[in-house]
Amino acid sequence: xTGVIGTNRSxxxxxxxxxxxxxxxxxxxxxxxxRGRLAQAPDAAEACAxxxxxxxxxxxxxxxxxxxxxxxxxxYEYGPAFRGAHKVWRRDGELYAEVALPEGGEAAGFGVHPVxxxxxxxxxxxxxAHEALRMPxxxxxxxxxxxxxxGLRVRLTADGEGRLSVEAADEAGRxxxxxxxxxxxxxxAAALAAAAGGGPAGYHEVEWTDVPVT
Numbered sequence: 001x002t003g004v005i006g007t008n009r010s011x012x013x014x015x016x017x018x019x020x021x022x023x024x025x026x027x028x029x030x031x032x033x034x035r036g037r038l039a040q041a042p043d044a045a046e047a048c049a050x051x052x053x054x055x056x057x058x059x060x061x062x063x064x065x066x067x068x069x070x071x072x073x074x075x076y077e078y079g080p081a082f083r084g085a086h087k088v089w090r091r092d093g094e095l096y097a098e099v100a101l102p103e104g105g106e107a108a109g110f111g112v113h114p115v116x117x118x119x120x121x122x123x124x125x126x127x128x129a130h131e132a133l134r135m136p137x138x139x140x141x142x143x144x145x146x147x148x149x150x151g152l153r154v155r156l157t158a159d160g161e162g163r164l165s166v167e168a169a170d171e172a173g174r175x176x177x178x179x180x181x182x183x184x185x186x187x188x189a190a191a192l193a194a195a196a197g198g199g200p201a202g203y204h205e206v207e208w209t210d211v212p213v214t
Contacts, residue, residue, distance in 0.1 A: 014038040039143070046145070051153045051169035056096050059089035062127060070126045075133045075189030081105070084119030088127065093158065097123045100151035111144040112152075112168075112177055120154045120168055120177075124184075132186040134162070141180025149176050162186075 015037055019030040050056065068083050080102065087098040099119040107113050125134060149170040158164045159181075166179040 048169040059091035095156040097154040138183040146176040
């Protein structure tokens with residue numbers, strides 16, 4: 001697969017677009033997958049008062065031992081590496097979670113490791129009563145404020161149907177990730193499977209090549 005990130009440097013709003021196409025596609029058959037706008041990063045990560053006392057006082061622990069099975073039943077198929085939500089609590093309509101990289105996971109090279117970021121959303125899914133798959137659709141005010149975390153303390157605050165805000169602190173209590181607004185949309189498992197298998201192979205594919213042994 002071939003991908004490109006395009007930026008309009010002359011544009012004052014610093015627009016960024018991400019496009020991709022298969023190698024078998026015609027040269028101009030690019031599909032836009034994401035669009036965003038860059039902003040100036042803060043000088044230093046701020047402290048998170050809500051993460052200073054952990055777990056949060058008065059929060060009710062939720063069972064997570066069967067969370068992977070519950071996600072699989074809904075249609076989310078995660079391998080062992082992406083089962084990073086180890087502890088979850090609920091308090092006053094907010095969800096708190098402790099997520100971590102698997103043993104041997106390396107945070108170097110990532111602003112926030114994909115396992116941590118993905119696992120941070122899992123409590124919102126398995127702690128809700130929704131039976132349909134719910135996928136992130138729109139991010140507003142998303143920024144990384146500290147890097148190198150191998151574990152995160154997460155706070156998810158729902159604001160209406162399919163709308164939430166996300167904050168995550170590292171293990172030192174510094175703000176690491178903030179998403180002012182995240183919108184999710186329901187999608188059926190059948191539609192997701194059809195989209196995944198609807199075109200030629202090539203995206204993120206692992207190919208093994210035989211090597212003669214002499």
